[in-house]
Amino acid sequence: MWYYVQGVLALAMINVISVVGLAVFTGFTGLFSLGHAAFIAIGAYTAAISTYFYEVNFYVALLLGGLMAGLVSLIIGYPTLKAKLRSDYFAIATLGFGEAVRVILENLDITQGARGLPGIKVYSTFPVVLIVTLIVIYVARNFVFSRYGRMAIAVREDFTAAEMMGINLFKVRLRSLFFSAVCAGVGGGLFAHYISFIQPSMFTGVQSTMLTAAVVAGGMGSITGPIAAALIFAAIPEVLRVANMWRLVAYGFILVAIMVLRPQGIFGYKELSWKTFSGLVRKTSRAKGGAA
Amino acid sequence: MLLQTLVTGLAIGGIYALMAVGYSLVFSILNFSNFAYGAIIMLGSYIGYFSLVKFGVPFPVALVLTMAGASLLSFFNERIAYSSLRKRRAPSLYFMISAMGTSIFLENMVYATIGSSFMAYPEIFKQQSIRILGSSIGLLDLFAIIFSFVSIYVLHYFINNSRTGIAIRAASYDSMITQINGVNLSRLIGLVFVLAGALAGISGIFLGMKYMAYPTMGWITNKAYIAAVIGGLGSLPGAVVGGIILGILESLVSVYIASTFRDVFSFSLLIILLLFMPAGLFGKYLEEKV
Numbered sequence: 001m002w003y004y005v006q007g008v009l010a011l012a013m014i015n016v017i018s019v020v021g022l023a024v025f026t027g028f029t030g031l032f033s034l035g036h037a038a039f040i041a042i043g044a045y046t047a048a049i050s051t052y053f054y055e056v057n058f059y060v061a062l063l064l065g066g067l068m069a070g071l072v073s074l075i076i077g078y079p080t081l082k083a084k085l086r087s088d089y090f091a092i093a094t095l096g097f098g099e100a101v102r103v104i105l106e107n108l109d110i111t112q113g114a115r116g117l118p119g120i121k122v123y124s125t126f127p128v129v130l131i132v133t134l135i136v137i138y139v140a141r142n143f144v145f146s147r148y149g150r151m152a153i154a155v156r157e158d159f160t161a162a163e164m165m166g167i168n169l170f171k172v173r174l175r176s177l178f179f180s181a182v183c184a185g186v187g188g189g190l191f192a193h194y195i196s197f198i199q200p201s202m203f204t205g206v207q208s209t210m211l212t213a214a215v216v217a218g219g220m221g222s223i224t225g226p227i228a229a230a231l232i233f234a235a236i237p238e239v240l241r242v243a244n245m246w247r248l249v250a251y252g253f254i255l256v257a258i259m260v261l262r263p264q265g266i267f268g269y270k271e272l273s274w275k276t277f278s279g280l281v282r283k284t285s286r287a288k289g290g291a292a
Numbered sequence: 293m294l295l296q297t298l299v300t301g302l303a304i305g306g307i308y309a310l311m312a313v314g315y316s317l318v319f320s321i322l323n324f325s326n327f328a329y330g331a332i333i334m335l336g337s338y339i340g341y342f343s344l345v346k347f348g349v350p351f352p353v354a355l356v357l358t359m360a361g362a363s364l365l366s367f368f369n370e371r372i373a374y375s376s377l378r379k380r381r382a383p384s385l386y387f388m389i390s391a392m393g394t395s396i397f398l399e400n401m402v403y404a405t406i407g408s409s410f411m412a413y414p415e416i417f418k419q420q421s422i423r424i425l426g427s428s429i430g431l432l433d434l435f436a437i438i439f440s441f442v443s444i445y446v447l448h449y450f451i452n453n454s455r456t457g458i459a460i461r462a463a464s465y466d467s468m469i470t471q472i473n474g475v476n477l478s479r480l481i482g483l484v485f486v487l488a489g490a491l492a493g494i495s496g497i498f499l500g501m502k503y504m505a506y507p508t509m510g511w512i513t514n515k516a517y518i519a520a521v522i523g524g525l526g527s528l529p530g531a532v533v534g535g536i537i538l539g540i541l542e543s544l545v546s547v548y549i550a551s552t553f554r555d556v557f558s559f560s561l562l563i564i565l566l567l568f569m570p571a572g573l574f575g576k577y578l579e580e581k582v
Contacts (some may be wrong), residue, residue, distance in 0.1 A: 032388060079563065083570045087385060088325040088525060093566060094560030099514065103556050205514075209392055214391050238561050245404040252397025256373050259382075259390035 006126045012132040012234030014124070014190045019230040020140045020223060021183025025176045026212060027220040028149060031158035032091040033177075034208050035076075035098030036184050039069040041203035042101065044113055044192040048120045051193070053110070058123040062132070062189040069185025070178050072101075079178040081170050098208055105200040116199025117192075124194035130191060136183055140223055143179060152176050153221065206248075213255050243274045259270025296427040297547045298540060303433035305439075305539020307498050311516030312523065312531035313444055314491035317561040320376070320464035321484050324387035328369055330396035330513030332489060335398060336362035336496025337505040341411045351416050366489025367482055369394055375478070377492035393560060402507040411505040436498050442533055443494055447487065451528070453569030460484060464526065518562050524575025537561075 022036055047065035048057035056064065076097045080090055106114045120287045143149055151172045154162040210233070218229030229273050236247070311333060339361040341356040373390045430512040451457035459480055463470040463509070471477045499505075499512060504528045519538045523530025538558055545557045 030385065032385065076563070079567050083567050085566060085570055088319075088388070089521055089566060089570070089572075091325065092521050093563055094516060096562050099511070100556045100559040103552065107552050135315060181578065200489060212389070212392070213396075247398075248396055248400035249404055252393045252395070252400060255393025256390050256397065257393075258392065259386050260373065260376050281382075 002090070008238050010124065010126050010129045010194060011191075013129050014187050014194060015211075015214075015234050016227050016230045017133055017136045017187035017190065018184045018211055018227050019218075020136055021180035021187070022147075022211050023157050023215045023218070023220075023223055023226040024140055024143060024152075024183075025180035026215050027222065027226065028144060028156055029085065029173050029212065030154040030159075030171060030220075031177075032087050032212065033094045033180075034091050034205060034212065035094035035096075035101075036180070036211050037205065037207035038101035039073060039181040039184035040188035040191065041105060042072050042201065043069040043188030044203070045105060045117070045188075046185070047152040047189030048192040048198055049110060051123070052117060052120055057191040058121075058193065062186055065189035065269050066182040066185035068181040069188065071221055073181030075172070077174050077181075081173045081177070084169070095205060097210075098203075098205055102200050102203060105203075111200070114200060116197060116202075118197045120192050120194060120198070120216065122196050124190045129194070132186065136186065137223070137227065139211075140183070145225060148172065148175060156221070162187050166170045197200045204268075206221050210251065213251055217258055293547075297543050299424075299427055299429050299539030300433065301543035302536065303429070303436050303539070304502075304543065306437045307502075307518045307535075307538040308515050308539050309444060309532045309535025310440045310491050310495040310498075311448075311513060311527055311537045312519035313447065314488035314495070315516050316520045316523070316526055316528055317447075317484055317488050317491075318530070319520070321460065321461040321467065321481060322374070322384075322387065324335075324384035325391065325517065325525075326488075327391040327517075328398070329488065329492060329516065330509070331395040331398035332362055332366050332492040332507070333400070333496045334501065334507065334509040334555065335365055336453045336489075336493040336499035337509060338402065338406065338411070338496075339493070340497035340500050341413060341505045342415070344414055345411075346443075347382035347468040353495055355494070358497045362493030362496060363486040366367065366485045370481060370485040374433050375481075378481070399507055406505055406507075411500070413501045416501065430499060436502070437439055439494065439498075443491065448467070448528065449490070455557060456480070456483065464549075491527065507572030518558060521572055522562060527574040529575060530572060532575030563566070 018036065018040055023032065026032055042223075043065035046068040047058075047061040050061035050064050051058055077092065080093050085093065105111045111117065133188055144152075151162070151167050154165065154167060155172050159169055162172075189204075214230040214233050217233075218224075219228030227268045232252070236250075303324060311329070315326060315329045318329070321396060338357050340354055343357045344351070349357065373394045374387055377390060379388050394509065412469075417435060421428040421430045422434065423429075449529040451460055459475045460483075462473075463475065463480055467477055467504050470480075493515075496505075499509060501511070503512065515538060516535075519534035520531045521534070522537060523532070523534030542554050542558055545551075545554045549557070569575075
């Protein structure tokens with residue numbers, strides 16, 4: 001039983017890594033990416049190919065995957081962000097980028113095309129995944145609370161005003177995109193070495209949309225909210241194993257319902273912290289005291 | 293050979309144009325990317341399939357049924373997923389997410405209920421082809437070209453000459469002032485979604501005849517967004533031009549380079565074009581409203 005829970009948790013945490021990256025990008029700059037599965041794919045393939053064909057150390061391979069995803073994000077990010085595309089255009093450009101990456105992966109020799117790479121060694125054990133996830137969350141937290149994070153928030157709230165305050169829009173956005181792509185790449189590397197088989201059809205636009213869904217449902221502009229949402233999203237299908245087909249139907253429904261009923265997301269702009277919990281405890285105890 | 297490629301490109305380009313016009317129409321009024329549009333087209337394709345196969349109605353009736361069904365879906369899509377956002381004056385980001393949710397919902401609803409198998413349309417247009425100027429063109433393609441352009445022209449005429457059309461154009465310019473001048477904006481937006489749904493129905497049935505109906509037709513409806521962005525979001529002539537350019541480019545790449553890289557080329561075209569013309573060819577929305 002514990003073995004099974006561990007497996008579910010490990011996949012959930014791998015998902016969390018990419019979601020945290022995207023939370024930093026979408027939640028803090030307000031730009032929408034529909035192609036982040038491509039960065040996961042690039043990270044997964046780079047790391048897998050490094051350990052599979054070149055027998056690189058696993059941790060080095062993870063970093064390489066993250067770095068490669070980051071570099072590729074500059075290729076798409078530099079021109080599109082430089083041109084200051086409005087968010088719809090940017091979303092569609094990333095959508096196209098994601099599809100293009102998948103087509104290229106399907107047609108390269110080293111990725112073995114659509115057949116995929118089987119037999120990748122399983123290095124992503126539960127403790128490894130846990131530690132990497134914690135590191136990523138810690139770095140993301142520092143990123144958000146740093147000067148860069150504050151600049152990103154300013155850009156999201158009102159980019160014209162932010163620009164007038166002397167913030168370089170392009171730099172802030174590109175930096176956030178780079179960071180999120182590195183996270184996605186690392187997540188992809190872990191993923192490849194966890195389930196030991198990857199093929200291009202695993203990294204579709206649906207996955208990109210799911211990542212964005214987790215960020216939105218968790219609350220844009222929060223780190224802990226999307227983490228909680230990503231964990232919940234990963235846990236629900238396991239609980240409702242029978243309703244596997246209806247899982248995505250429910251996701252779509254939840255997404256619309258959140259937008260209609262609670263557009264700030266489950267947690268809004270707030271961060272979950274010990275304070276939230278202690279606040280909750282205090283409220284409930286006070287309520288009890290009042291009743292007595 | 294070249295002429296043949298151009299004609300094939302024009303046939304698929306016509307369908308792209310049809311999809312892009314419907315998508316751009318919604319954009320011009322509500323100023324957001326309706327990502328649910330692809331799912332409406334996909335469902336239109338299924339409605340066409342079921343009315344032709346299960347109910348065995350003749351093609352013109354099936355076409356009308358499909359248009360009506362897709363219009364209805366599109367209308368309810370707006371009423372359920374967007375209208376409360378609209379009343380709250382939510383930023384366009386929220387509309388986009390809501391649209392994405394609708395798209396995921398509808399697509400997977402089809403998966404869960406109908407299944408993922410490919411539904412082949414019965415043969416309505418015989419596989420014969422006509423020879424024009426030394427190149428052969430399939431009857432289906434010819435009909436698709438003619439019908440796409442006729443329906444786009446009808447829409448164009450409606451928007452430019454009817455009172456409602458004037459109201460739509462006015463609302464795409466400034467919806468607030470239009471409302472002050474006595475236009476019922478909520479009804480107008482409903483009508484715009486019905487019109488877009490009708491176009492989705494037509495393109496759905498043609499796509500179904502050309503490529504069969506299946507839940508993930510989304511990859512081809514993505515082309516509608518790309519065509520609309522190439523032409524400039526919100527511009528109807530732009531959407532037509534974008535659709536045709538995309539269709540012709542794709543058939544040129546398929547024939548002269550490699551069909552596997554067709555999509556890579558269309559996406560690269562999109563990105564390169566946006567670098568030089570960030571608003572697309574005929575776009576008027578360069579910056580977002582703050």
